[in-house]
Amino acid sequence: MPKSINKKDKNSKTVSINNLSHYYGIDENKKQVLNNVNFFIEKGELVLLKGPSGCGKTTLLTLIGALRTCQSGDLTVLNNQLNGASRKTRQKLRRSIGMIFQGHNLLRCLTAEQNVQMGADLITNLTYLQRRELARKWLSAVGLEDHHKKLPNGLSGGQKQRVAIARALSANPKLLLADEPTSALDSVTGREIVSLLRKLAKEQNCSVLMVTHDPRISDMADRILNMEDGKIFNALSELR
Numbered sequence: 677m678p679k680s681i682n683k684k685d686k687n688s689k690t691v692s693i694n695n696l697s698h699y700y701g702i703d704e705n706k707k708q709v710l711n712n713v714n715f716f717i718e719k720g721e722l723v724l725l726k727g728p729s730g731c732g733k734t735t736l737l738t739l740i741g742a743l744r745t746c747q748s749g750d751l752t753v754l755n756n757q758l759n760g761a762s763r764k765t766r767q768k769l770r771r772s773i774g775m776i777f778q779g780h781n782l783l784r785c786l787t788a789e790q791n792v793q794m795g796a797d798l799i800t801n802l803t804y805l806q807r808r809e810l811a812r813k814w815l816s817a818v819g820l821e822d823h824h825k826k827l828p829n830g831l832s833g834g835q836k837q838r839v840a841i842a843r844a845l846s847a848n849p850k851l852l853l854a855d856e857p858t859s860a861l862d863s864v865t866g867r868e869i870v871s872l873l874r875k876l877a878k879e880q881n882c883s884v885l886m887v888t889h890d891p892r893i894s895d896m897a898d899r900i901l902n903m904e905d906g907k908i909f910n911a912l913s914e915l916r
């Protein structure tokens with residue numbers, strides 16, 4: 677049974693979770709999908725979350741991303757306790773969290789630069805020109821400076837995923853959540869994307885939690901969490 681995380685430790689972590697459980701449905705249809713989950717993520721750490729289909733990975737990711745209401749247990753993200761948090765607190769917290777999903781979620785009618793600028797738009801004290809400059813900086817950081825005027829349809833799968841990364845990082849997040857970001861990519865592109873994500877996240881001291889089935893990227897993680905039937909088995913594994 678993993679030890680629980682004490683209060684002092686909690687403040688130094690990006691995410692700390694104690695006895696988190698989650699259920700879908702009601703009455704006889706009530707089903708437990710997370711069962712007393714305990715783990716933490718350090719600042720700047722890249723953690724992979726692995727486990728079979730249906731074990732609860734996406735549910736956990738969406739709870740940490742403040743996209744779902746926390747029902748039971750203790751879930752602290754960037755020093756915000758999410759159990760009992762108001763909608764306003766969750767909305768505010770979401771501005772500090774970048775999210776990258778499998779299908780890129782790029783807007784098809786916007787250019788690569790405009791898509792990235794949507795991330796920078798979350799930083800409220802910047803002028804339009806500053807946000808555009810920031811978008812160009814991030815496109816360049818992911819190696820797409822020559823593609824800024826292209827629409828998503830004119831980009832390859834790997835390039836679209838780079839745009840999604842640039843968009844997430846341009847909002848200057850403290851935590852990045854990624855759900856299967858490499859599953860649609862070939863192995864070379866997949867490794868390139870994760871290595872880029874790792875480099876940029878370390879430079880920004882941003883923690884990354886990535887759900888993946890992809891064995892080709894395991895060696896790039898600081899830590900790997902294994903989940904099964906709503907439980908995490910190696911929550912307090914050593915940092916590499």
Ligand SMILES: Nc1ncnc2c1ncn2[C@@H]1O[C@H](COP(=O)(O)OP(=O)(O)OP(=O)(O)O)[C@@H](O)[C@H]1O
Pocket residue numbers: 700701709727728729730731732733734735736
């Ligand atoms: N909104 C929902 N309502 C009811 N049940 C749900 C809902 N979302 C997910 N589930 C169920 O909860 C369980 C966990 O789902 P979840 O998507 O978190 O798993 P996962 O590990 O991410 O799976 P996958 O790897 O296939 O994406 C599954 O049995 C799923 O069918």
